[in-house]
Structures are given as structure tokens and as C-alpha cells.
Amino acid sequence: MSRSLRATRFAAAATALLVGSACQPGDAPEAPQDEAVVEAESPTDPVTDPPGAQWQTVELLRKAAARVPHPSDTGGRAWRDTEEGTQRAQVRTPGRFVLHYEVGDAGIATGGAVFFQVSPFWDWSSPQTEVPSAPGYTTVEASSDDIEVQAQNVDRQLLVIENTGRPLRGGDRLRVVYGDGPAGAYANRYAERNSRFWFAVDGDGDGQRGAYLADSPGIDVAPGPAAGLVVTVPTTAKPGESVRINLAVLDGYGNAGPEFSGDVVFDDPPAGIVLPERIRFEAGDGAARAIDAVVESTGVYRLHASTREGIEGTSNPMLVADTGPRVLWGDLHGHSALSDGTGTVTDYFTYARDVAALDVAVLTDHDHWGILPMDENPALWDEIVETVERFNAPGRFVTVLGYEWTSWIHGHRHVLYFGEKGRVFSSLAPEYESPTQLWAALAGQPALTFAHHSAGGPIRTNWAIPPDPVLEPVTEIVSIHGSSEALDSPVPIYSPVPGNFVRDVLDRGYRLGFVGSGDSHDGHPGLARINAPTGGLAAILSEDLTREGVLAALRQRRVYATNGPRILLRTAFGVHGMGAVVAVPEGETLSETLFVHVVAETPLARVDLVRSGEVVDSLAIDDSLEVMLERPVESVGPGEYLYVRAVQEDDGAAWSSPIFFE
Numbered sequence: 001m002s003r004s005l006r007a008t009r010f011a012a013a014a015t016a017l018l019v020g021s022a023c024q025p026g027d028a029p030e031a032p033q034d035e036a037v038v039e040a041e042s043p044t045d046p047v048t049d050p051p052g053a054q055w056q057t058v059e060l061l062r063k064a065a066a067r068v069p070h071p072s073d074t075g076g077r078a079w080r081d082t083e084e085g086t087q088r089a090q091v092r093t094p095g096r097f098v099l100h101y102e103v104g105d106a107g108i109a110t111g112g113a114v115f116f117q118v119s120p121f122w123d124w125s126s127p128q129t130e131v132p133s134a135p136g137y138t139t140v141e142a143s144s145d146d147i148e149v150q151a152q153n154v155d156r157q158l159l160v161i162e163n164t165g166r167p168l169r170g171g172d173r174l175r176v177v178y179g180d181g182p183a184g185a186y187a188n189r190y191a192e193r194n195s196r197f198w199f200a201v202d203g204d205g206d207g208q209r210g211a212y213l214a215d216s217p218g219i220d221v222a223p224g225p226a227a228g229l230v231v232t233v234p235t236t237a238k239p240g241e242s243v244r245i246n247l248a249v250l251d252g253y254g255n256a257g258p259e260f261s262g263d264v265v266f267d268d269p270p271a272g273i274v275l276p277e278r279i280r281f282e283a284g285d286g287a288a289r290a291i292d293a294v295v296e297s298t299g300v301y302r303l304h305a306s307t308r309e310g311i312e313g314t315s316n317p318m319l320v321a322d323t324g325p326r327v328l329w330g331d332l333h334g335h336s337a338l339s340d341g342t343g344t345v346t347d348y349f350t351y352a353r354d355v356a357a358l359d360v361a362v363l364t365d366h367d368h369w370g371i372l373p374m375d376e377n378p379a380l381w382d383e384i385v386e387t388v389e390r391f392n393a394p395g396r397f398v399t400v401l402g403y404e405w406t407s408w409i410h411g412h413r414h415v416l417y418f419g420e421k422g423r424v425f426s427s428l429a430p431e432y433e434s435p436t437q438l439w440a441a442l443a444g445q446p447a448l449t450f451a452h453h454s455a456g457g458p459i460r461t462n463w464a465i466p467p468d469p470v471l472e473p474v475t476e477i478v479s480i481h482g483s484s485e486a487l488d489s490p491v492p493i494y495s496p497v498p499g500n501f502v503r504d505v506l507d508r509g510y511r512l513g514f515v516g517s518g519d520s521h522d523g524h525p526g527l528a529r530i531n532a533p534t535g536g537l538a539a540i541l542s543e544d545l546t547r548e549g550v551l552a553a554l555r556q557r558r559v560y561a562t563n564g565p566r567i568l569l570r571t572a573f574g575v576h577g578m579g580a581v582v583a584v585p586e587g588e589t590l591s592e593t594l595f596v597h598v599v600a601e602t603p604l605a606r607v608d609l610v611r612s613g614e615v616v617d618s619l620a621i622d623d624s625l626e627v628m629l630e631r632p633v634e635s636v637g638p639g640e641y642l643y644v645r646a647v648q649e650d651d652g653a654a655w656s657s658p659i660f661f662e
Contacts, residue, residue: 243293642658
């Protein structure tokens with residue numbers, strides 16, 4: 001290998017760091033082996049220099065952001081050949097993709113290089129030049145016989161094409177054929193529009209590439225054959241109400257829009273709900289339909305539907321009752337291809353609304369973690385702002401503006417704006433690098449934040465800084481990374497840090513409600529658990545399906561969390577519901593009956609009562625889908641808290657927000 005290609009390998013380290021730490025559903029990533037990701041061993045101050053802070057990662061990212069590229073590092077253009085090679089990819093299907101790169105006016109010096117980066121976040125074949133019969137084999141041809149280049153894979157889905165001959169001049173071209181061997185190159189397992197083939201340049205040969213070309217070409221990845229049916233009904237309804245029933249045909253990876261036409265029928269529909277005999281799906285309609293039905297009587301309803309081809313699905317339970325709070329379902333955390341996920345912003349919200357049938361959806365792409373960092377590319381944030389406003393439909397489907405504050409010092413948090421606008425306060429900026437600085441910037445706005453994968457995973461949360469009581473009323477207790485509640489919870493988070501679980505910080509006196517959310521990167525908000533051992537959803541107790549109503553419920557902690565299933569969970573300590581703060585008379589304690597009602601998707605295993613750091617009561621459930629119980633709770637004093645955890649036999653779970661006593 002030539003000296004300049006070794007330099008290129010070093011320059012690729014930033015990309016390796018980025019994709020090696022990406023949060024992938026069902027794929028708990030190992031810490032990157034680059035020495036830049038090293039936890040601080042002996043923090044001097046847990047507030048300013050917390051255990052687990054990845055300072056060298058921060059400095060590497062800041063250095064990359066501050067670098068002024070050579071003019072030749074930013075030139076050129078690239079495009080995909082629309083007349084040769086595969087024109088439309090399909091999930092996990094090989095293809096042959098022909099790309100062209102044209103050198104910019106500043107040229108590329110001898111020893112410089114062109115970077116060809118296939119999306120590194122999922123399953124595209126890694127481009128390689130050594131084994132013609134293997135997937136991802138890539139050839140590179142120059143437009144002139146006197147051009148000499150050498151191509152080699154140096155990292156995950158990254159091919160570096162080094163200029164080993166004369167300097168390249170403006171207008172010189174390289175033809176890159178990705179998947180040029182008999183095995184082709186396999187596409188992503190997740191359908192998406194405009195999956196990008198990224199190009200970047202090290203024009204002066206110093207081993208440092210410029211930013212990837214913002215107009216790098218892409219290709220649509222089509223879903224696979226129809227394989228599954230998702231049936232979704234509201235979790236709560238009142239007798240006589242019209243309810244919306246959502247049906248979506250998906251492929252085997254949970255992708256929307258497979259080719260499908262035919263009828264979906266309800267098998268043995270229960271009495272008490274008026275349903276059509278069949279629902280017709282036509283080719284080209286996106287394989288998703290919503291119908292209205294009337295529920296006439298009280299009870300728990302579950303609908304089973306199927307197609308002639310044997311595709312079938314069973315809905316979540318729907319409780320029809322005269323009383324009880326309305327449950328709205330939200331996914332407050334997920335990613336698109338604008339950072340380290342898949343799919344467009346429009347497709348993200350379309351899936352959330354039409355496939356997952358969410359009531360509330362938030363896209364939280366990273367402030368500085370992706371091929372094109374959002375804090376350096378304001379057009380990306382502008383696209384999110386515009387799309388969020390376009391999809392917001394109060395009373396039907398609420399969208400909230402958000403992003404992920406990706407701190408490698410204090411842990412990751414999400415910033416949600418409940419108005420029409422908001423700023424990206426980058427965690428890389430020294431003036432916003434701590435949670436207190438972030439909260440100061442958000443003060444007075446209709447906004448909130450919450451931490452996630454707080455007990456471990458990619459990076460723990462620095463709980464030495466108390467959450468702002470107004471701006472951080474809840475925490476994400478579960479997602480694709482697993483549960484951060486406690487070590488005894490179902491599917492606990494990987495790489496947990498003792499003492500950093502949410503239950504531990506409740507013992508410190510922090511008052512936090514519980515939400516779950518997906519952290520989906522596969523373009524499937526609301527259904528992250530399809531492709532992972534666990535997912536996450538936020539159940540929001542509110543009659544008001546508006547941004548204002550959702551914000552009020554979150555601030556009052558009228559929420560609960562699940563790791564994916566739509567479990568109905570109701571709890572109350574006397575007259576006090578989830579998230580309440582109950583005053584205890586001075587010198588006294590309180591004794592009251594705890595009411596619990598659970599309606600599960602699959603058979604329940606147990607219901608646990610957690611009191612001030614301990615599971616003090618656990619009721620085994622004998623293969624039942626529903627349980628209603630009352631339990632006496634004696635002598636509760638100031639500083640204590642109570643919450644309920646319901647666990648299905650398949651480890652699906654729900655956690656009520658705690659009730660706090662003061």
C-alpha cells in the first residue's frame with residue numbers, strides 16, 4: 001500500500017467512529033476500537049467531568065467541524081447512470097450500480113483520493129476490489145488512459161480511490177461500478193427513497209477529506225413481497241363512538257408499501273362493533289388503509305384479520321368503557337437518513353401516521369452525528385421544520401419538532417419544541433455542552449427534554465446534574481437499546497452501569513415520569529420492535545390531541561411507557577393517578593388502596609409493585625390477558641414513590657409513571 005493510502009486510512013477514522021457508534025435496532029454495537037473512544041478513568045468533578053465522558057470523541061468531532069478544507073477537497077460532482085445498471089433496488093437483493101464522479105476545477109493532486117461511501121448504517125454490501133465473485137465487488141475506470149488510480153476498501157462500506165498517477169484535472173472522470181461481479185451488491189434490508197451513494201474528496205493529498213457532496217446520487221430501495229399484516233385500533237373508546245381501524249400490509253422486514261392487491265377480511269368479528277365484511281386493497285395504494293367503525297357496547301375488543309394469501313394479524317386490545325382516561329400513543333424518538341437512520345423525513349411521518357397509526361410522532365435526528373452533520377447543514381433542519389408543520393393535524397395526528405442533543409460528555413437527550421419553530425443547540429458547541437446550558441437556552445419556551453439509554457448503552461446519562469423540574473419532567477425508560485429502569489427489568493440495556501438506572505435516580509429524589517420510544521433507525525417509527533428484541537412507546541393520558549395537550553400531559557407526568565406492545569395500564573393510589581405528587585401531613589404516613597388494571601396484548605406473566613427502590617409485591621398471573629386488582633399499601637411517608645410494572649410472558653412490558661410523596 002502506498003504512503004498516501006495509509007494517510008487515507010487515518011482520515012477514514014472519523015467515519016469509522018461515526019458508524020461504529022451508531023445506535024442500531026437489535027444490534028447493540030461494540031465500542032469502536034479507535035483510541036478516540038476512551039472513557040475518562042478518574043473524573044475530577046462528576047458534574048463537569050463525569051464518569052463515562054468520551055472527551056477524545058468530542059475533541060475529534062470538534063476538530064473535524066472546525067477544519068477548513070482545502071479548496072480541492074470540496075469540488076466535483078457525482079451522479080448515477082440512469083441508463084445502465086440496476087435502476088430500482090429491492091431490499092436484500094443484489095444489483096449492479098453504475099456511478100460517475102467528475103473532478104472539480106481545483107483538481108486532485110497525486111496522492112489525493114476520492115471517497116465512495118455506501119450508506120454505512122445498515123446492510124448494503126461493503127464495496128471491495130479483491131474478490132470478483134463476492135458481493136460488493138467494485139471496479140473503477142478512468143476517462144483517460146493516462147490516469148492511474150488504486151481503489152481499496154478501508155472501512156465499513158467505504159472505498160477509497162487513490163490517485164497514484166498524474167494530477168487529475170477538472171473534467172476528468174471516474175466510472176465506479178458497485179456490484180460488478182456475478183454476486184452483485186446487496187441493497188439495504190429497509191426500504192427507503194433516495195438511499196445515497198456518497199462521494200467526498202481529499203484533493204490535496206493531506207489525508208483529510210472534505211465534506212461529502214450534498215448532492216451525492218441516490219436510489220430508491222423497494223420493499224420485498226407482502227408478508228405481514230398490522231391491525232391497529234384505539235386503546236380506549238366509549239360506547240357509541242366511531243373509531244378508526246388501521247390496516248397495513250408489510251414485507252418481512254416491516255417495510256411499508258409492498259405490492260399487494262386483494263381483500264382483507266375480519267375473521268369472527270366480535271359482537272358489539274359494526275365492521276365491513278371486507279376491505280379492498282388496490283395495487284399502488286401503498287398497502288395501507290384506515291376505516292371507521294362504531295363500537296356499540298362496553299368490553300375488550302381484539303380484531304383478527306387475514307388475506308386469501310394467508311397473511312394475517314391481530315390487533316392490540318381496545319377497552320370500551322364509559323369512564324377512564326383516553327390513551328394516546330406516541331413515539332418521541334427516531335431517526336431518518338438525515339442522520340444515522342433510513343428514509344426521508346416525509347416517509348418517516350407517513351409511516352408513523354398510516355402504518356403504525358400513532359397519535360403523536362417526533363423525528364429526533366442528531367445535532368452532529370451523520371454523513372452530513374445537521375448543525376453544519378441548516379437546510380436539513382429547515383426540511384424537518386417544514387415537514388413537521390405539513391403533517392401536523394390537531395385532533396388526528398400530532399407532530400412535534402425535535403432533535404437529539406448527542407452529548408458524548410453527559411449522555412444523549414432529546415429536545416422537543418411544541419411550537420412551530422426551534423433552534424438546534426449543538427452539543428459540540430462549548431456554550432451548549434452541558435444540560436444546564438441547554439436548559440438555560442430553552443428557558444421560557446414551550447419545550448422539554450428527556451434522557452435516553454441512560455443506564456448504559458452507547459453512553460450513560462450524567463445523573464449528577466439534576467433534571468430541570470420544568471424542562472425535563474420525564475425520562476425515556478426503554479427503547480431498542482433495552483430497559484434503563486433497573487437490572488431486574490425485562491430486557492435490560494446492554495453495558496449497564498451500576499447505580500445509573502432510573503430507579504437509582506428516583507432514589508435520589510428526582511421526580512421523573514416514564515416514557516418509552518423506539519429510537520428507530522429503520523424508518524419504522526411506532527413499530528421499532530418488529531426488528532429488535534425490544535422497542536418503545538409513550539402512552540399519553542390526554543383527551544386533547546394537540547401539541548398543547550401533549551405537552552401538558554408530559555409536564556404533569558400523565559404518561560406511561562411500554563417496550564413496544566400497546567398494553568393498557570391504569571393505576572391509582574386512592575384518587576391520585578400516575579405522576580401525581582401527594583402531600584403527606586407532617587409527622588404522618590398514608591395508607592391507601594392501589595388500583596391496577598392491565599389489558600395486555602399477549603398473556604401476562606406478573607404485575608410488580610415497586611416502592612422506593614424495591615419490588616415489594618409481585619403477583620403471578622396465570623395465562624391471562626387482563627387483570628384488575630386492588631392492593632393495600634401501608635404507611636407511605638414523605639420522599640417515597642410507587643409505580644407498577646406489568647410484564648407479559650413474552651417480556652413485553654409496561655411501566656406506570658411513579659406517584660411521588662412529599
